[in-house]
Amino acid sequence: MKPTRLIGVALRSILKNKMRTLLTMLGVVIGVGAVIVMVAIGEGAQSKIRAQIDNLGTNMIVVTPGSSSQGGVSQGAGSLNRLTVEDAEALKSESFLLSAVSPSIVAPTQVVGGQGNWRSAIFGVATDYQLIRDWPVSSGRLFDESEVRSMRKVAVIGTTVAEALFPGEDPVGQQIRLRNVPFEVIGLLTEKGQTAEGSDQDDVVLAPYTTVKNRLSGRSFIAQILASTATPDDVAAAQEEISSILRERHGLADWEADDFTVRNQTDLAATAEETTEVMTLLLAAIASISLLVGGIGIMNIMLVSVSERTREIGLRLALGARSSDVLRQFLVESTVLSVLGGLIGVGLGVAGATILGRLTGWATLISLQTVLVSLGFAASVGIFFGFWPSRRAAALDPIEALRYE
Amino acid sequence: MSEPSHDRRHHDDTPVILATGLERVFEIGQNQVRALRGVDLKIRRGEMVAIMGTSGSGKSTLMNILGCLDPPTSGTYRLDGVRVDELNKDELADVRNQKLGFVFQKFNLLARTSALENVELPLLYDRSGRQMEPRQLATAALERVGLGDRLDHQPNELSGGEQQRVAIARALVTEPSLLLADEPTGNLDSRTTLEVCTLLQELNELGLTIVLVTHEPEVAQYAERIVELRDGQILRDQPVGDRRSAASDLKQLRSKDEGRAA
Numbered sequence: 001m002k003p004t005r006l007i008g009v010a011l012r013s014i015l016k017n018k019m020r021t022l023l024t025m026l027g028v029v030i031g032v033g034a035v036i037v038m039v040a041i042g043e044g045a046q047s048k049i050r051a052q053i054d055n056l057g058t059n060m061i062v063v064t065p066g067s068s069s070q071g072g073v074s075q076g077a078g079s080l081n082r083l084t085v086e087d088a089e090a091l092k093s094e095s096f097l098l099s100a101v102s103p104s105i106v107a108p109t110q111v112v113g114g115q116g117n118w119r120s121a122i123f124g125v126a127t128d129y130q131l132i133r134d135w136p137v138s139s140g141r142l143f144d145e146s147e148v149r150s151m152r153k154v155a156v157i158g159t160t161v162a163e164a165l166f167p168g169e170d171p172v173g174q175q176i177r178l179r180n181v182p183f184e185v186i187g188l189l190t191e192k193g194q195t196a197e198g199s200d201q202d203d204v205v206l207a208p209y210t211t212v213k214n215r216l217s218g219r220s221f222i223a224q225i226l227a228s229t230a231t232p233d234d235v236a237a238a239q240e241e242i243s244s245i246l247r248e249r250h251g252l253a254d255w256e257a258d259d260f261t262v263r264n265q266t267d268l269a270a271t272a273e274e275t276t277e278v279m280t281l282l283l284a285a286i287a288s289i290s291l292l293v294g295g296i297g298i299m300n301i302m303l304v305s306v307s308e309r310t311r312e313i314g315l316r317l318a319l320g321a322r323s324s325d326v327l328r329q330f331l332v333e334s335t336v337l338s339v340l341g342g343l344i345g346v347g348l349g350v351a352g353a354t355i356l357g358r359l360t361g362w363a364t365l366i367s368l369q370t371v372l373v374s375l376g377f378a379a380s381v382g383i384f385f386g387f388w389p390s391r392r393a394a395a396l397d398p399i400e401a402l403r404y405e
Numbered sequence: 406m407s408e409p410s411h412d413r414r415h416h417d418d419t420p421v422i423l424a425t426g427l428e429r430v431f432e433i434g435q436n437q438v439r440a441l442r443g444v445d446l447k448i449r450r451g452e453m454v455a456i457m458g459t460s461g462s463g464k465s466t467l468m469n470i471l472g473c474l475d476p477p478t479s480g481t482y483r484l485d486g487v488r489v490d491e492l493n494k495d496e497l498a499d500v501r502n503q504k505l506g507f508v509f510q511k512f513n514l515l516a517r518t519s520a521l522e523n524v525e526l527p528l529l530y531d532r533s534g535r536q537m538e539p540r541q542l543a544t545a546a547l548e549r550v551g552l553g554d555r556l557d558h559q560p561n562e563l564s565g566g567e568q569q570r571v572a573i574a575r576a577l578v579t580e581p582s583l584l585l586a587d588e589p590t591g592n593l594d595s596r597t598t599l600e601v602c603t604l605l606q607e608l609n610e611l612g613l614t615i616v617l618v619t620h621e622p623e624v625a626q627y628a629e630r631i632v633e634l635r636d637g638q639i640l641r642d643q644p645v646g647d648r649r650s651a652a653s654d655l656k657q658l659r660s661k662d663e664g665r666a667a
């Protein structure tokens with residue numbers, strides 16, 4: 001039989017029992033729909049991360065304490081944090097390639113001022129921070145070198161903090177208290193939005209690192225050193241330079257591994273993408289379980305259908321169908337069933353992802369590849385789960401099948 | 406399209422069925438059921454043969470072998486001069502498709518499928534490439550059995566007699582060498598039995614070879630020869646002395662009905 005004919009015959013027998021067909025397909029519909037929505041969310045997040053990291057500028061370098069394990073980056077849960085403010089200062093003074101260096105001391109704390117309390121992250125940074133992050137102020141100014149040197153109690157705040165503490169007002173010139181220490185707000189940062197991971201970058205207070213270290217944190221070990229080169233071409237060489245300066249400062253012997261990690265934007269992007277890729281895969285795997293369950297539903301109905309249609313099979317065999325014709329007929333039928341379910345699932349998945357994106361503001365991305373892969377997956381589910389019932393149909397003996405009541 | 410009928414005239418002397426020493430033994434656990442015990446049968450082209458016998462005498466078993474649905478345990482069977490007892494499953498399927506037409510007691514039409522599509526069914530499995538126009542052939546076959554105005558009716562919209570005529574059209578559409586009917590009137594009342602027999606006789610007169618199983622002696626009288634089975638063997642094989650015409654019997658029945666109505 002011609003393929004078009006086969007599909008026609010399959011469609012016809014599927015449409016004979018519309019309600020059952022619909023219920024049978026439901027599993028595949030939900031499965032494919034879920035896969036599409038999940039992958040759309042995962043890929044949406046991935047593309048957003050990529051865009052944001054590109055936005056950060058390609059010549060940023062991040063130094064973190066702890067050694068990097070092969071491939072991935074270990075934050076070194078147990079490893080000693082030996083990155084200090086002095087390391088940052090040494091990089092600044094000794095490096096030829098770095099155009100900007102800033103330590104980053106993070107002290108989560110309560111911010112008190114204006115309308116009340118707000119829990120935020122205080123970043124102790126150098127003046128170069130603004131350059132590295134390319135983050136201007138929309139009002140006021142950033143602190144300058146002399147204010148850093150003299151440990152002035154000045155702060156620049158993000159828009160989220162500003163709105164929480166001084167709604168509708170210009171925060172510049174206002175007072176805030178960090179751990180009971182009064183600071184003067186001298187600048188308001190421009191809005192930056194969320195990070196790829198969904199944290200609010202504008203929920204931030206920047207202060208001179210000297211002030212934060214001495215008045216708030218009291219510790220001299222720091223979470224990060226941020227740096228940047230004048231041009232992207234210098235990044236690789238600058239990483240080497242950082243490495244050799246820090247190794248010397250930390251007194252590491254040749255055979256000892258780095259006790260810090262130097263990463264550039266590409267590394268960061270790779271790490272972030274790896275994470276979301278794993279997330280996407282995980283989501284897709286969970287969603288495809290429902291596709292498998294849908295396949296079992298198809299198998300169940302196909303088995304029922306084969307025994308209901310035993311006489312029809314006997315008749316077809318008597319009229320000259322070969323076993324392979326019967327096998328093909330039922331296989332095509334289960335495949336058409338699952339592909340039809342898959343198509344409906346794609347429709348619902350695309351609609352679902354779009355609506356979800358609107359409601360939650362998450363980025364969702366549906367690629368043609370996702371659609372084709374999930375349709376292909378649905379088809380293979382139909383072939384796989386239809387195979388056993390079809391084999392049973394094809395193995396029937398015409399005489400016994402014709403006699404079947 | 407008319408090639409098979411040329412064929413038929415060409416080899417008029419080769420018997421359609423030539424079976425010798427047919428045996429069929431069913432193994433059920435330790436037991437053996439010998440359903441056929443050495444059947445010799447020769448049926449010439451254009452014959453209409455009725456097979457009779459008590460229940461369990463082996464009629465259906467014989468029909469299944471003649472219909473290439475079941476291989477004999479031993480013996481040889483030539484259909485149209487070709488040994489078919491040694492063919493494999495797929496070759497048998499092709500023989501069934503190209504040389505045989507089946508009519509069943511229970512019609513076996515596909516439900517919720519039009520008469521036309523039911524009749525087209527065997528053409529879907531044609532591998533010889535002979536049949537180019539399934540729709541036209543099926544329409545012609547339905548017109549032949551007098552259902553030209555019922556092409557789009559589904560089985561549940563047809564009477565029993567009409568359903569059996571659709572089944573006969575389905576058997577005819579491939580222009581088979583042999584029409585096999587196992588109790589074709591078993592599910593019909595006396596009047597539709599006559600209608601179906603009339604049709605079978607007409608087809609036989611046009612040259613179609615027909616073998617039918619029946620336990621109704623009246624139906625057997627429309628054949629030209631009766632083969633009687635008992636315990637898997639042929640008990641009697643005789644020509645019908647005064648073959649009746651189903652058409653005139655039907656006419657008689659109709660006028661009787663009209664007389665009663667008047």
Ligand SMILES: Nc1ncnc2c1ncn2[C@@H]1O[C@H](COP(=O)(O)OP(=O)(O)O)[C@@H](O)[C@H]1O
Pocket residue numbers: 431432433438439440458459460461462463464465466467
């Ligand atoms: N598939 C089978 N398995 C076992 N025994 C069978 C089978 N088919 C037929 N028989 C036996 O063979 C004998 C002949 O059966 P059958 O040809 O159906 O008789 P009839 O059609 O004349 O009533 C019976 O005894 C029946 O029980």
Ligand SMILES: [Mg+2]
Pocket residue numbers: 464465
């Ligand atoms: Mg029988």
